[in-house]
Amino acid sequence: MFGLDNKDTRMLLVVAVLTLCAPFILNPFPTDSAMAQFNAGYPDLMQRFVIFGIFAIGFNILFGLTGYLSFGHAAFLGVGSYSAVWMFKLLSMNVVPAILLSVVISGLFALLIGFVSLRRSGIYFSILTLAFAQMSFNLAYSVLTPITNGETGLQLTLDDPRILGVSATADGSIPVTSLFGLEMRSTFEMAVGPWAFQFNAGYYLCALILLAAFYLSIRIFRSPFGMMLRAVKSNQQRMNYTGLNTKPYTLAAFVISGMYAGLAGGLMASMDPLAGAERMQWTASGEVVLMTILGGAGTLIGPVLGAGFIKYFENIFSKINDHVLHGWFSFMPDGLEDFVVFIIHPFIGKGWHLTLGILFMLVVVFLPGGLVEGGQRIAKWVKGRKNKDDSTSATKTPAE
């Protein structure tokens, strides 16, 4: 289907079901239950899941296929966000032109940075991209204040000269982003017994774009172009002596992944029309590297899993505080309860980075292929057990 083989079609369908049913899947606990804080099915967080999923899918096209580790991809995300917000300020509150502009501008920006950075490979390439991203961050933060509004961040105001649209609504507030009139923030709530499921227009737009982005990445992975990118990672010397020019291949991969990042940035601004320089900081670039490696670099679905995993941790784990812990361990005797809470305390709340760091370390050491490899190992183990059961039952049958 869609020019994919069976295995890839199945994977695409799984991702489609997961993203489209996310409001159910991420809300397994009734609203009033103690476990409700582990629910992640609210629009804001779901949007972040898929937007960072898109970001990581794009990053994986560069890092997973060619092996070039960019440490400056957040710059493209930031550029995408700024472009989108400017489109909202100047043209209209429709998200389509904003997203298109963010993809185009970040693509051009990636072309420029890639052209220079790709003159080197390995660690020097990483350092060059990091330097460019930090430069962009500092420019956005100070020098380019007229464009980026400096440390305050770029926001919509009541006197934006919106050509197609109004500067302010009738009741004097800033208009909201929409897709041909469908407001991105509009949410339909469905209550089923004690559960409350939220269906948000913005989330579904992001989810559909994620599916398109995922589909495109499968096509790239399976194409001759994708094979050439893997060949770049494997042996550049052989590439050159096989009549292939590696430079345009790596540059094309860099620009494509920069455009994915710009798309993610544009979507971010479409959901919440503001853009700040901190989106371009090196920690943000590092995060997408973590997502890709944690999920499984070079695999198709890995980056999406990694993005979901990290964003879930960031938002859910960080909300657990001592108060919640005391609630959980209240069945213990007082002294022991305090002791257990004391032990767990550094790993939760603001300490979630510590937990994530340990997890990341364990994954890199024991599962170099990331979560995807973990899944494969479990599947193999289950299959092996099943086969064993089958064979034992098969040998038993004649005896009966």
Next chain:
Amino acid sequence: MGILEVKNVGKRFGGLQALGDVNLSVKENTVHAIIGPNGAGKSTLLNCLVGKLIPDTGSVMFDGQSVLGRKPFEINQMGISRVFQTPEIFGDLSVLENMLIPCFAKRDGAFSLNAITSVPSEKDVLEKAEAMLEEMNMADKRHMHAASMSRGDKRRLEIGMCLSQEPRLLLLDEPTAGMARADTNNTIDLLKEIKEQRDITIAIIEHDMHVVFSLADRITVLAQGTPLVEDDPQNIRGNPKVREAYLGESA
């Protein structure tokens, strides 16, 4: 006039004159061996032919066109393929993919943004790669991880990859270095087969005299960066100058 004409090529690395004044003419559809003791400049000469090094002086003409100043991939697209001393293949890819890449390079050129079709749908390239694997007796290994093969198989694959580009000149840099006797003999047989069945010119750098005398139509002996003598194999064997270069004056 030969298909490859090397004229007055010199190359200096700091204080070392690696190549003095090399003249070499490789005739079309022959096997031309370049031999010489260690440090004679064989590899430097080869690197000057494929664009890895640029000689300080002289000219290198391939089929009437200069190769100097061109990048390795451009020289390859002109019709010169190179086999390395240690097999250079795409270790992370499957054997079939290894063979597909030169076939795509031949059809689509140095760069093609072919990101929408899928590899299995490219029937013409796939057929060509499969046929070449068949010819190399590697069809049963097509799904193997290339890095996990034996040295002899890697060499065979690399030669197959070069041949699938239908080059006019095949350069071999010590193709049997570090190989067991059996693998060496297999490689010699393979090269003999190629020589008989194809319109191809082969230039080979080799240490192993057994390999050289079983294959070469013409031999150039290089010593201290200059060609000592160029002659037919039977005359090289008895040439006192060659013995002297290889074994030292006392011999």
